[in-house]
Amino acid sequence: MIIRILAVDDDRDTLRMVRETFEADPSFKVTCVETGEQALERLSKSEPDLMILDWNLPDRSGKDLCKLLRNNAATAGLPILMLTALTGVNERVDALDSGADDYVPKPFYVQELRARVHAILRRKSPWLVQGPVLEFKGLRIEPSNYRAYVQGKDIGLTKLEFEIFYLLAVNAGRLIQRRYIESRALEMEFPTDSRPLDVHMSRIREKLGARLAGRIETVRGVGYLFSPEPAA
Template identity: 35%
Template sequence: MRPKIMVVEDETAIVTILRYNLERAGFAVEEANDGEEALWRIREVKPDVLLLDWMLPKLSGLELCRQLRRDPETRNLPIIMLTARGEETDRVRGLDSGADDYVPKPFSPQEVVARIRAVLRRIRPAFSEEVLSYADLQMDLAAHKVTRSAEPVHLGPTEFRLLRFLMEHPGRVFSREQLLDGVWGQDIYVEPRTVDVHIRRLRKALNGENLPDLIRTVRSAGYALDAQGTAA
């Protein structure tokens, strides 16, 4: 599953360079051109890493970073600041506002890619591991095998991708549309209700005989991998 990077930058040329290099490196890329747009887009898209320019129209990157850190839903979102403000005091302000890393302009796209990978390894180790674990569930990505309580779980290709996506983001609630984008891809049209069909199949395969449900349904919101497994 490709990690999703959101680039919040108002300079078109920089966005183009970043998109080109990030997609070449295997990332999915989303964009926002000002701070206010980024605020609602982040909640809609749920990126894995935010590349955030300091100087933005409507809402500065610094204030956006502070707001995201105050919100429980985005408190742990990895944020890398991109800015022409390279003084030490500015770097300290950026980090104090909640950024995880800081890259001054002009920057090397290869360095940005390396910084993203480093943040993902540190904060979201699932992206660099070959075995994902949650509760009594294990997914071996190299062998393409899933076990629960050491017993094999047999999944179809779509259910495997769906489970992998959920295991890479445990506890996070995703709407049907977000699951379609993350699992099926944005270039493929699939009816949102198709997600429900595959969730049912995944539940049936995972739960077996009287095992607790690991997938939580959140009414009017979507689904999450959650050991509580109860509807909300």
């Protein structure tokens, strides 16, 4: 599964360094923008897994943007790491008080930046980096080998089907929006056709079997929810 980072900084050298640092690992994809407005526009179309945000942007402060995102229900839970040349203790406190999850001063060591990003993801989005085995009544899901078992029998999910199913199962009981699934598993950042996801979901339900297919609930026009227990 691809981990998506949105980097917001008006320094192109910093953006290049962030991109090179994370995209050296094929499980990461970095999108770069240079202003707060560009960041908001991007967020309205595609949800990243984490934002790296500069304090001083051309059109607004990163601190104000962070507060804005925290006060929006759609982005309130977005992991944010503040990355800036302001290194005083007051600035660090302000960054954290504005809602940032962590703070790294410039110039930075890429090893530290990478480690702090991984630490944030472990805390806030553990399914992206840890991949725990999941067990429910009559169902076992093993991310290490992309296999799901119903009553001990491998149901033969493809890699893509598994990634969609695992994304739902690891968030059991939570409604997951369509566009989130499309951007994560299908890597469709600006989907114009909902049929690919519907087709994959239909195949997953078919492979789960009639008894367990009801665990995947459709909320029409919004997304899908995986229930820990089969529908009555």
